[in-house]
Amino acid sequence: MRYGRYPIALAAFVAGLVAALPAQEPAQEPAQTPAPAPAPDDPVRMLVSRLDLERYKATIKGLTQFGDRRQGTDRNRAAIDWIEAQLKSYGCANTERLKYDYQPAATAAGRGGGRGRGGRGGLPVRGIRGRTGVNNDPMRQPDEKLRALNMEPTTPGPREQVYCTKIGASRPNEMYIIGAHMDGIGYGEAANDDGSGTAVVMELARVLHMPGVQTERSIRFILWNNEETGLQGSRAYVDQRKGLQGKEDPAGSGRYPEPTWLGMIQHDMMMFDHGMPREDLTLPPEQRPEADVNVEFAGTSKKAAESQALAWQFRAANERYATDYPAAVGNRMQNTDSVPFQDEVAAISLRENERGSQIGSGWDPHWHQPTDVYATFSDKDFRLGLNAAQTTLAALAQLAGASIKP
Secondary structure, three states, rough: OOOOOHHHHHHHHHHHHHHOOOOOOOOOOOOOOOOOOOOOHHHHHHHHHHHHHHHHHHHHHHHHHHOOOOOOHHHHHHHHHHHHHHHHHHHHOOOEEEEEEOOOOOOOOOOOOOOOOOOOEEEEOOOOOOOOOOOHHHHOOOOOOHHHHHHOOOOEEEEEEEEEEEOOOOOOEOOOOOOOOOOOOOOOHHHHHHHHHHHHHHHHHHHHHOOOEOOEEEEEEEEEEOOOOHHHHHHHHHHHHHHHHOOOOOHHHHHHHEEEEEEEEEEEOOOOOOOOOOOOOOOOOOOOOOOOOEEEEEEOOOOOHHHHHHHHHHHHHHHOOOOOEEEEEEEEEOOOOHHOOOOOOOEEEEEEEOOOOHHHHHOOOOOOOOOOHHHHHHHHHHHHHHHHHHHHHHHHHHHHEEEEEO
16 A cells, blocks of 8 residues: 555554554554555655765754754854755745744753653653753863853743745645754753754755755745753744644735645654663664664644554655665654644654653663764764655655656
8 A cells, every 4th residue: 555645545544553552552554565666767766865964964063063052042043043044055045933932930940850760750660771861060061162152051032943935836735844953952062952853854955945846735844942941942833823824825826824734744863773771871882783763653642643644654755765774653752843733733753762762761871961962973873864864855755746847
């Protein structure tokens, strides 16, 4: 069964699968026939081939010049300006900024809390679990230049986040949203969390704005702010714009400032899958052979069936077009910018590991730490992020109806 040709039947089939799943158990893959070999002029393969490891690395490196890009700081604002300039250089001429005000509660201390090994969500801790948390001590950053860059504290007040839109040729009133958060914490460079996801979104924007590339449906590329303080940037977007969907403005113009949402795809921590901690809580120095791209949806959301169907489309696209690492589907999406969308539209997130059972158990020791810097990661790590970009680009090209004109 090819998902793109039978969306209604697939959604109904997947809805039955969701109902049969036990709570919080990994999703089961529906039966499918192998896809035929692509034609030599397959536009999806041509687009995926335009992704490049060195360009992906260079985009992450460019983001790290602004340190951890903590929201409410000059370095965060400078990074937003840089991202916007990059998008414009790719041909995203219609860049915009969504504005909102962030006033944290007096007791807020950021997500993640201190380092420890307590149970999560009332569940007991079993087996080997690495410690997780947020580094709030700038003096733990040994690089004096980076430490100085990250010293400015956050202040409440106005916030901005930048986005641009590829307008659909025949269905401009329908849209897929591709996102990642550009802010970070921990007094490092936020290279993986979430420079790696931000670079995926920016690289997709670059490829899909190349001369001759056309999509039938619209695609929005957005770089969220305030993810690390509780998803305020993506929540502000949903609050401000969900009621504008599909409305032509001005009437008869064929322009849709907020096309109807067809799906939201988030990218958050894309590169580090070295396996579970050893008994001494250290991790292997290299990417594990069974590393994969995790495609997650929220199994308890109102749009679980639609989200699972979307996740399997991404899994199929990965199998056909990604070069190095496979994809795995799970139903525990949480704590990232797709969450505010999950009851409104099909929503998934791509990650290096399962958020709850793996990242939350210490599988990434650089998470929110001073060691989340560009130099920490090897080409094998960067290549996992590139494979996530290949996966999303391949799936999106099919969903949005991409073609390449001479």
